[in-house]
Amino acid sequence: MGARHGNDVIEKLKTQPIELWHRGQRVADVTAEPGLSGGVRSLAELYDLQWRAPEAMLFASPDTGNLVGRSFMVPRTLDELQSVGTMMLRWARHTFGMMGRTPDYLNRALAAFAGSADFLGQLDPRFADNARRCHAHARENDLCLTHTLINPQSNRNAGPARQADPFLAARVKAETDAGLVIQGARMLATLPISDEIMVFPSTLLKATEEDAPYAFGFAISNATPGLKFLCRETVDYGRSVYDHPLGSRFEELDAVVIFDEVFVPWERVFLYRDVAACNQAYAATGAVAHMSHQVVCKNIAKTEFILGLVSLMISAIGIEGFQHIHEKTAEIWCTLEAMKAFKRAAEVDAAPNAYGVMTPAWDPLDAARNMYPRLYPRLVEIVQQVGASGLVSMPTLADVRGPLKDDIAHYYQAARAEARDRIPLFRLAWDTAVSAFGSRQVLYERFYFGDPVRMAGALFHGHDRQPYMDMVREFLQRGIASAAEAEEGSGQ
Ligand SMILES: Cc1cc2nc3c(=O)[nH]c(=O)nc-3n(C[C@H](O)[C@H](O)[C@H](O)COP(=O)(O)OP(=O)(O)OC[C@H]3O[C@@H](n4cnc5c(N)ncnc54)[C@H](O)[C@@H]3O)c2cc1C
Known part of the structure; x- marks a missing residue:
C-alpha cells in the first residue's frame, strides 16, 4: 500500500x-x-x-x-x-x-x-x-x-x-x-x-x-x-x-x-x-535518541511560532520601544537558536550504534529534553506579559459580526493593525497562553518526555563530568603549587 x-x-x-x-x-x-x-x-x-x-x-x-x-x-x-x-x-x-x-x-x-x-x-x-x-x-x-x-x-x-x-x-x-x-x-x-x-x-x-x-x-x-x-x-x-x-x-x-x-x-x-x-x-536500541530527535523538531516549530506570534503582537500594539520587550524577544530568540543548535549537533555528531543504525548524538538531545520543560512555560509567560489584558478582551466572531460591530471596528484598532487583523491575532495569543488548550500545552511540555525531576536525575548520573572536575582540580593544584613556591621563595 x-x-x-x-x-x-x-x-x-x-x-x-x-x-x-x-x-x-x-x-x-x-x-x-x-x-x-x-x-x-x-x-x-x-x-x-x-x-x-x-x-x-x-x-x-x-x-x-x-x-x-x-x-x-x-x-x-x-x-x-x-x-x-x-x-x-x-x-x-x-x-x-x-x-x-x-x-x-x-x-x-x-x-x-x-x-x-x-x-x-x-x-x-x-x-x-x-x-x-x-x-x-x-x-x-x-x-x-x-x-x-x-x-x-x-x-x-x-x-x-x-x-x-x-x-x-x-x-x-x-x-x-x-x-x-x-x-x-x-x-x-x-x-x-x-x-x-x-x-x-x-x-x-x-x-x-x-x-x-x-x-x-x-x-x-x-x-x-x-x-x-x-x-x-x-x-x-x-x-x-x-x-x-x-x-x-x-x-x-x-x-x-x-x-x-x-x-x-x-x-x-x-x-x-x-x-x-x-x-x-x-x-x-537508540529509541530514546530517535524519539528525542522528533521532540527537538517539535520544540523548534513551537518556538518559531511563539517568536512570530509575540513579534506580531509587539508590532500591532506599538510596544517595540520598551527595553524589557527587547529582552523578552531575545529570550525567545535564544531558545529557538538553542533548539536548532541541539538538532544540528545531534545530527552532525550522529554515529552508528552497536547494530549499525545511524543514531543521533544523545548529549545535545538530552540537554534539549531537560531544558524545554522549563523553557516552554517561560515562553507562554512571555506571551502573557506582552499581551496583558489584550489576551482576555478579544470579542468572538459573533460579536465582530453582531450589533456592536462598528464599536468593535473602532475600539479594537491597534497602532499597526485594524481591528479585523488585531482580533484574530490576540485570539491566537489567548489560545496559546490562556485557554484550556494553551494550559494543557504547558502541562504537556512540563511532562512531555517524563518527569523533569527524574530526567535531571538521569542526566546527573548518566553523564561523565570527570574531565571537567579534573580540569578545575588541575587549576586548583596549580594555585596551591604556586602558593607553596611563593612561600618557599619568601622563606629563603
Ligand atoms: C498532557 C500529557 C500527555 C501525556 N502523554 C503521554 C503519552 O502519550 N504516553 C505516555 O506514556 N505518557 C504520557 N504522559 C505521561 C507522562 O509521561 C508523565 O506525566 C510523566 O512521566 C510523569 O509521570 P506522572 O504524570 O505519573 O507523575 P508522577 O510520577 O505521579 O509524579 C507526580 C509528582 O511526584 C513527583 N515524583 C513522583 N515520583 C518521584 C520520584 N521517584 N522521585 C522524585 N519525584 C517523584 C514528580 O516529580 C511529580 O512532581 C503525558 C502526560 C501529560 C501531562
Whole structure:
C-alpha cells in the first residue's frame, strides 16, 4: 500500500471499531465527533502533506519499493538521518508543534526497535522478528501509533505490585501458547485517535520477581477487544477556527488506557519479563535518541511560532520601544537558536550504534529534553506579559459580526493593525497562553518526555563530568603549587 493520503486515514478511523470514551459516551465515529474531529482533520492533513513534497517526506521501501513515510526509515548514513530530521521538522511546522505526538514520534521508536532488533533477539529470537515485522507492517500501511508507559497515579510510594490492587497497573494476567492476557490500566496515551498502540515497558521497574509481570513491550491494534480508551474532556470548545484557532485544529487528546483481559499474540511482543532489558531497551536500541530527535523538531516549530506570534503582537500594539520587550524577544530568540543548535549537533555528531543504525548524538538531545520543560512555560509567560489584558478582551466572531460591530471596528484598532487583523491575532495569543488548550500545552511540555525531576536525575548520573572536575582540580593544584613556591621563595 505505502504512504497514505488524508482520506485513507479518515476512512480507516471511521471503520475501525476503537472503544473510545468521551464525556460518558462511547464515540461512534471519531471523525465526526464534536471536539475530536478537528484534531482528526489535522492528522489527516499531515498525510496529505507528505504527498505534496514526496521527495522530502517519503522514501522507497527497502522491501516493496513503494513510497513510504520517511519517519519509518532506519537510517544507516548521516544523510539519511538528516533527511528524517528535515521531514519531521516539516510535519512539526504544520501544527506549530502543537500536536506533539504526530505519527513520526512513534515511527521513530518503531524504526529504532526494528533497526536494533538484535538487542531484543538476545532475550528471545522471536522478539527481534516481531519488532522487524511490526515495523514493516506499520511502514507499508503507513499506520499511526500512540503509546503508553506510565502506571496509574495511585500510590507513587510503592511499585506496581504493592498498590492497593496489583492489577491497577497493567500486568500479565495469563500466559498461553498463543500469547499474553493483560489486565489493568496505563496512563496516558496521547493521540488515541490512531491505529495501533505501543505499550512500552513502564518506567524503571525493580529487578524483582514481583515486578516481572509488569515488564513487557508490545504493539497491538487500538481496536483489540477489551482495550478501552477513556479520554479526558476535549479542550476543543467546538467553536470556529476564528474563535479558537489552535484548539479547533490541534486537539490530539489524552486517554487513560484500560486493558480488560486484552489478548496480545506472541507475534506482537517485543519484550517480556526481563526487567533489566525493559529498563535498558530505549537506550540500547537508540529509541530514546530517535524519539528525542522528533521532540527537538517539535520544540523548534513551537518556538518559531511563539517568536512570530509575540513579534506580531509587539508590532500591532506599538510596544517595540520598551527595553524589557527587547529582552523578552531575545529570550525567545535564544531558545529557538538553542533548539536548532541541539538538532544540528545531534545530527552532525550522529554515529552508528552497536547494530549499525545511524543514531543521533544523545548529549545535545538530552540537554534539549531537560531544558524545554522549563523553557516552554517561560515562553507562554512571555506571551502573557506582552499581551496583558489584550489576551482576555478579544470579542468572538459573533460579536465582530453582531450589533456592536462598528464599536468593535473602532475600539479594537491597534497602532499597526485594524481591528479585523488585531482580533484574530490576540485570539491566537489567548489560545496559546490562556485557554484550556494553551494550559494543557504547558502541562504537556512540563511532562512531555517524563518527569523533569527524574530526567535531571538521569542526566546527573548518566553523564561523565570527570574531565571537567579534573580540569578545575588541575587549576586548583596549580594555585596551591604556586602558593607553596611563593612561600618557599619568601622563606629563603
Ligand atoms: C498532557 C500529557 C500527555 C501525556 N502523554 C503521554 C503519552 O502519550 N504516553 C505516555 O506514556 N505518557 C504520557 N504522559 C505521561 C507522562 O509521561 C508523565 O506525566 C510523566 O512521566 C510523569 O509521570 P506522572 O504524570 O505519573 O507523575 P508522577 O510520577 O505521579 O509524579 C507526580 C509528582 O511526584 C513527583 N515524583 C513522583 N515520583 C518521584 C520520584 N521517584 N522521585 C522524585 N519525584 C517523584 C514528580 O516529580 C511529580 O512532581 C503525558 C502526560 C501529560 C501531562
